[in-house]
Amino acid sequence: MATPLRIRTDEPSLRSPSRRHGGGESLFRRASTAAGVLLLLIMAAIAVFLVVEALPALRANRGNFLTTLTWEPNGSQSFGIAALAFGTLVSALLALLLAMPVAIGVALFISHYAPRRLAGVLGYVIDLLAAVPSVVYGLWGVVFLVPAVQGPFRFLNEHLGFIPLFGGDTVAGRSMLTAALVLAVMILPIITAVSREVFLQVPRTHEEAALALGATHWETIRIAVLPFGRPGVISAAMLGLGRAMGETIAVALIFPATFDISLRILTPQGNSIAANIANGFGEATPIGRGALIASGLVLFVITLLVNMGARLIVARRREYSGAAA
Template sequence: MRRSAFRRSRGDAPFRFVSIAAGVFLLALMAAIGVFLVVRAVPALQANTSHFLTELTWQPNSAKPVFGIGALAFGTVVSSLLALVIATPVAVGVALFISHYAPRRLASVLGYVVDLLAAVPSVVYGLWGVTFLVPFMLGPSSFLNEYFGWIPLFGGDQVVGRNMLTASLVLAIMILPIIAAISREVFLQAPKMQEEAALALGATRWEMIRMSVLPFGRPGVISAAMLGLGRAMGETIAVALIFPATFNITLRILSPNGNSIAANIANGFGEATPIGTGALIASGLVLFLITLLVNMGARFVIARRKEYARAAA
């Protein structure tokens, strides 16, 4: 007993040191990225002749640089939120079907397919969106504009295939496998005794899922959704191929409007002047902060859910 306890104590110290070092290194790396972005962005922000947060024009390469992040941040947040609203219910349904409805062999095959979809490069989704989805969405967009144009989202006098709705659909398809895969693993960890007890009391399968599986897996689904939202916000190639690359703020998602921070960086980095490069880095800093705030908000929601669960217990 003493020898085994001695061996455990000798192994715990190096493991604890490595774990602490890894955590400190991660924090230092994030801080270094933030410092780099700030240092490279300051000269461009000083040369800017307009307000960076509210200006809608993006002309950092001109003699008098004029650029702002307002339209880009708006397009990034709106397209990502639309993608999240579209993808999350479908992903949760897929995860529930794989974990609690599908036969074992079919569930195994579907699980592999979902994992493979999560590994498809974003440029493939972007090319599929440009060649197939953009022409296809012209019909549904015209239908929504004609019959639901009284809703601000679907209003507008001009309807095209390359719009924010199409870009959001591509983003939703991209993040759907991530949310579905994580949600599936969370649902599979639900306590089997609670599921069997609910069924034994006469609950239907859906009632069992609603009372036992969904409350248990809600924090995991929130984490999966926030992970998908982070990927949607940082997606570059797919949205760069679809967005019309305009710099205005509008809620009309069927009109030829829309752009994002990541897509603008991809489109403008190749021909940017030193000031233009600094402006793009400044926009990347804004995207870094938005993603950080989203993750912090998700952690806050999950922590509150855990507190409620403990209080109820």
Template sequence: MRRSAFRRSRGDGPFRFASTGAGVVLLAIMAAIGVFLVVKAVPALQANTSHFLTELTWQPNATKPVFGIAALAFGTVLSSLLALLIATPVAIGVALFISHYAPRRLASVLGYVVDLLAAVPSVVYGLWGVTFLVPFMLGPSKFLNDYLGWIPLFGGDTVVGKSMLTASLVLAIMILPIIAAISREVFLQAPKMQEEAALALGATRWEMIRMSVLPFGRPGVISAAMLGLGRAMGETIAVALIFPATFKISFQILGPSGNSIAANIANGFGEATEVGRGALIASGLVLFVITLLVNMGARFVIARRKEYARAAA
């Protein structure tokens, strides 16, 4: 049908060209992001007197620049994984609530309420986190440290509010809506016939969900979680206000250490010299590559299941 027999009009060529061109511009932008980050990162990396991938400290503004991505990358990965660990079970619960538990009439409104979580700007979460959540978390953190301190994650001698845990909690809140929204769409697409068959055979609601909804939705939930992970890694301002901005590797998530690539860019940009800016761009390049891989992985999982195509848009 598309290649129909009608005579081509003179306007068709230019219009086709413009719309194709727009698509190509988009591809070019993606390529340009990579290229220009590399172009500006290389001089700084050459001025670096240490090894970029293994060095912990970040002093690119010194006369003998010393900087490395190790501590920052560690903080980025740890905080995002913690956020994912907290957010995914809750998000699956929220998605099930809206797809299979809430009254039909309320479901769409309640779904919108959860979507609103995503509409709150990240800087507002940062402000909320630093003025409310940081002092609030001091109590629970002390409790965890006192009673579960034998777990290395909760160990350590000093317990502060501005910790890895608090930052991860804010990240978890921020990525919850996207994981919940995609999981919800996938759960709604679970074959109705199977659900009804399970119920007809006498399954309880939970047994029906476990047998027909969850197995169907698993790949969708996995890719949703990966998209959430990518988002948590790139999240900047909220965590920039909360992280204590240290440069060390520590698994003690209640202690006064923690930083991420993105937070370091926001905090370090103001006083950065020429080399300093280059170093921040180099760290941004690392972040870009990591998030690109995570996102492409997530998209790959979705793309294999055609029926998910709409849910993930």
């Protein structure tokens, strides 16, 4: 009875075998914790260094940073963020509005409508398109879209001009809506890719349960697929919105770089914080650089707020927590 197994060294015992791995375990745990902490430090550093480099310019500002509607840090040293922030938000939201329904449709098409064999290929195509660089989309926007939209815009302006959104005296290819269209095309692949992944992860049994209740294809999707995928779709939208707001080169090429606050999305006006940084960085004086960094700080804060909002929505529905260990 009660043979002390520890003595037989070739047999596993309660104490011996883990000795060899004790080092690996704590090293691995520490390395992974350190990586996480490093991310926190980087985030903190971004905020700190942007503030440090923005402060001198903000002190030198002769205008009001929040309300002034011009951006002349190099000359008169008077600049304000209002018009830029407005343009950033409106163009990004407009783009999301345009992209979301299409993206969800495409994701559903690939995950639940397209023939199984074709689905793989289509998914691959969308994956590759997610990789098309933004500067290419920007080129396409300027060369192709700006001239192409003028006709439809004029039509909208003539027939729906009583809606303030489409109102205004002049209509131009370089406008808020064109920028939003390009942004929508640009964020579409990423929203689609993420949503499709989530839709594909819906357990087969959930769908079969719905089908067994006599649900049609669409009802199955509504009952089983969409609720399951909702947190994923929200985070997809979040990624899309973040990309749209921070998108720089494409909108820098399209926006006419005005400093107005107007919801007339067909008129030749519009600008964004990111576009302004790209356009202004080349000839910026030290004060000008500081002012651009200050505007970048604002962009940082806006995206932070948007993400926190989205995060709250997702957190409320985070019912699938995989690993419990």
